[in-house]
Amino acid sequence: MRLHRLKIEQLRQFRQPFELSGLEPGLNIFAGPNEAGKSTLVRAIRAAFFERHRSASVDDLLPWGEPSAAPSVELDFSIGGTDYRLRKSFMHRKRCELKFGAKGLDGEDAEQHLAELLGFRFAGKGASKPEHWGIPGLLWIEQGSAQEIAESVGNATDHLRKALDQSVGEVASSQGDDVIQRVRTERDVLLTGTGRPRGIYAEVIAEREAAAQRVEELDTRITHYRQQVDQLGQLRAENATDAEAKPWEGFRAQQREARGRLATIQASTLQLDADKASLKQVDGTLGLVEEQLAGFDQQQLALKQREADLLEADRLVAAAKTADETWSASREQAHAAYRQASDALADARQQDLRAELTRRIAEALARVTALTEAITQAEAEQLQLGAHRQLAIESEIDKADITRLRNQHTMLTELRIRQDAAATRLRFDMLPNASVTLAGQRLSGAGEQLITASVELDIPDLGRLQIIPGGADLAELARDEAEQHAAHQALLQRWGVPNLADAEARYATHQQALKDIKHSEKALANLAPRGLENLRAELNDNATRQAEAEGQLSQLGEAPELADRPPETLAQATARQKAANAHLETIAQQAADAKQALHTAQTRGDAALRERDAQIGLSNHPGRQQRVREAGQRLLAVRAECDALRQRVTTRQAELESARPDILAQDVDRFERSANQAERAFTERQTRMTLLQGKLEEAGAQGLEEERAEQAARAEAADRRSRELALRAQALDLLLTLLEAKRRELTKRLQAPLQKHVNRYLQLLFPQATLAVGEDLAPGLLTRTGHQGAVSGSVGELSFGAREQMGVISRLAYADLLKEAGRPTLIILDDALVHSDDQRLEQMKRVLFDAAQRHQVLLFTCHPAVWRDMGVAPRTISLLAAESA
16 A cells, blocks of 8 residues: 555644645655644544544544534545545534545445455444454554554454465355354353363352252251250259259358458558658657757857848948948049030030021022022923914914825826917017918017917917917816816915915925924923922022021021140040940939948848847847757657657557458458359359250251262262263363364464564664564564574563563554555654664664655654654654645
């Protein structure tokens, strides 16, 4: 198959007609950046063949934003020496036409003929999908799908098998296939694809297993029945023993004995707690007596500390008095410096005000002078502006009338020229005494007259001649000239000028006056932007400011005479006054702190004196010695009582620890639980005996032995039937295995042509490598020889780029196989091999160039520089679009 021409219109970004023609029989490369339309061209080819013209599921072909468009595709191609032209349009103008030779098909007939010709089929409903594309779907590689080969081969397997050899068709329709299918059907009745039972075979096995399970359940129930009989006998024996011994009564006697011992221990515990409480109280009394004696000793130490504190307070008072006197003197000095700085600041401020008033007077005087000059100039400019405006009014003439006058003058000139050219010329040369008149005007001497209208020539003594100028339009020119002249004179009279030159001069004077008006207005605006009245008001304001400043300056009087030192500036005087004020505040704060420290020291000294005197009075109290002796005697008595209580507590504690009251409490609980358990077990055993007796009577009435015999017979019959079906299933499975093995042997022999073409391309990419072809004609294991020997693996385990290369190679091999079988082939690569490294890409170029010797290849790429060494010049999509436009 060879594609000659492609034309599309209103299809995606190709709103205008786009034509691709002059395609080579071998390799064709089309280049363009992303969004240039490469994939759109591929989609157009696919739509022309794969999509039904009446399909409503091809709205992806519509140009963006144009839902009412009618996408159309036109293809010229040839197959086996026959030329075809396919025209197909979609959506709003649904049509399909196929012409070949002298024949023509329309609509579904044309589409079905194409499907049979190229080896694909149409979708029953909706858009076409990959499973419908057949052989073209295998050879036309979409962008980003070169590595996906298995699905494309699966969709084209039937067509490929028909193309392998005529013998393939024989195998596909032979009685051998019928036998295999019959055996497979019989086997599938009994076995699943994985060999598991199904149908009647599975039902018989299920019946056998159910019967065996029922027998097993009955055996379990019979065994359980016998066990229950034995259990009832054992329960009766145990019940008789407990009824006679009554073990719960012994446990309760032991419980009462343990509870009596526990009560005795608990009484001892209460006495121990009382002794501990007494010991704690005596320990508290002992602490109080010791604390009282320590207080007596502390009073003597406190007296010594109070005397030391009094000496320290006297020293601090003396130091505080000295500091207070020092800071008071410093405060007076700082206050004097602050007053001096304040006086200097007042003088500086007055001097600064005098300078400010002088500056204001000077500024106001300068502004008054400038404003006076500006007002004078503005008044002169205003007078001149009035003169310019008067002149503009006097010389005013409309520009349209000037243009009209010019046009009229030009027209009059042209009319006179035309009259001169068409008028009758009368040349004369008169004798001196001749008396000849023309239109009442005497002619004399030599000259020439132009006659544009009928005139009379009087010749004395001879008569009168009437001269009528020739030319049909001369009278009309004269009338036009008279009308134009009248209109021209009327327009001149309207503006009061005698001729065009004066009108031009008046218009020029008017224009110059307008320019002078603008100039004067700008000058006046510069001199008085807000008007003369505002200038005069501003002049009065500045004069007032000057008078006010002069009055304030006169009130200040003369400036005081300064000593030899230069006067301080306001900033310097302010800084000095601030520094003096800060120094005064600091010194005043220090003086206040010193005064406060003196007061605090004096207060602390008075307090220390009072505390020392109080401590002396406390130490010299008359009853103090008696209280000290009594406290010592009480300390001895309390210590003796405390030792006796501590000894008693230790003894009782040891007795309680040896008696272990916690273990006695556990014994009470243990004997109580044992008694309750023994009595509860006796009661529960009697209940179980009653229930077990009832169950045994019920089971004896069910006839378990008879039912087991019946179920055993059913299980044996089901087992016999399952063995028969198992034997049949195994036989059918073996027969199917042998038949399919024979079929695979024939298929391998038929795969040889495809394997040959695959190896042809594979050697260009992977020398000494082999690629197995499966029964489904899809690529299988790839075996390569390296340093570590032969290594095999599936194509799907290769890298993305390698899988892409193997996908292209496999498709080229299928194309060679189809071409040998006489089937049409066309190879389309849309941005394929973009993931190949430089070395592999060079090898793939050799593969593609070799394939292009036998097939037409359409390669679409966005990297034209990569394919410049293919012997074919890449064609740019944008340039082709421009040529089409």
